[in-house]
Amino acid sequence: MDRSTTPPAPAAPWRAMTREQLEIEYSPRLLVPDLQSYLDRYAELSRAARAALPVERDIAYGATPDEVLDFFRAAAFGAALKAADFQSVTGPFRFNTNHFPIRNFYRVDVVKDASGQAVFATKGTVFTDHADAYSKECPLK
Numbered sequence: 001m002d003r004s005t006t007p008p009a010p011a012a013p014w015r016a017m018t019r020e021q022l023e024i025e026y027s028p029r030l031l032v033p034d035l036q037s038y039l040d041r042y043a044e045l046s047r048a049a050r051a052a053l054p055v056e057r058d059i060a061y062g063a064t065p066d067e068v069l070d071f072f073r074a075a076a077f078g079a080a081l082k083a084a085d086f087q088s089v090t091g092p093f094r095f096n097t098n099h100f101p102i103r104n105f106y107r108v109d110v111v112k113d114a115s116g117q118a119v120f121a122t123k124g125t126v127f128t129d130h131a132d133a134y135s136k137e138c139p140l141k
Helices: 019-026 035-052 074-083
Strands: 055-060 068-072 093-095 101-112 118-130
Touching (some): 068 074
Antiparallel strands (some): 093 101
């Protein structure tokens, strides 16, 4: 590869941002009311998954003690997910042969409500019963 014709990588835009700008752009707690309840629910569901599913715990991927992950085997996780009785925030769905969901996709705009707060407004269905393009090439075995 001739590097003399390769354009330089763009500068990292966040390096020029102030701490306040970074907070506005990257901090979910500023945009999500009652974020802590979502984080608590995530922790609760994570504990339940580790208790109910076969898992390899604390696999290191880095040099520090915080750089670990829990690994759930796809077959056990897929079976548990298929058996779970829950309502998806994206509406009804079913699993395709590769375990990707077949579902509707919606156009959602961010608009201001009567009080001037940013809210999501569903503007219509973009795809109905949409399946990913690779399901026939990539069945889960």
